[in-house]
Amino acid sequence: MSKVKKRIKPTKEQTQELNRRLDAVMKVGHTNNLYCDCELCQALAEQAELMGYRTYSTIKRPSEKWDRRKQEYERGRQIDLVKVANLAGQGLTSTEIGEKMHRSKGYISRIAKEFDIKIFTKKRGRKPCH
Structure with missing residues (x-):
């Protein structure tokens, strides 16, 4: 059986240091940038690894696959937008x-609302006699 490495509870000083680095990253505004390689974000990653919150400190870059998938999604959405506008x-x-x-x-409704496309509704009620 392999031993599981037990995480040691961080000291008060380590926790204060982590919070200080978190505040610095928040002040810079890199909250949503997962793949940032600036000094502040790298220092935060190393501190998190030291405390046992993270298994690796080097931040990996995303593969080109995700960018390609995002571009394909946006392209398909543009095509759908044109079709919805024509059919509307x-x-x-x-x-x-x-x-x-x-x-x-x-x-269809979400695309129409986002791009202000007017989609008509059928009239409900009785049909005229003549």
Whole structure:
């Protein structure tokens, strides 16, 4: 059996140092940047590794695969936007547009709301006699 390395509770000074570095990173504004390689973020990563909160200190760069996937998603969304605009111009409802495009009604409504596309609704009620 392999031994599991037990994490040791950090001292008060180590916790204060980690909080000080967290405050510095927050002040700089790198809160949402996971792959930052500035001195402050690297120091925070090393401190977290020292305290046992992190298994590695070097921050790895994301692979090109995620950028490519994001670009493909955005491209597909642009194509859907054009199709929704064209079909809405023909007077179709969001349900009919969704059936033609093989997308959900909620997706169509979300795109229409985001880009201010007017989708018509069918009139409800009695049909005229003549």
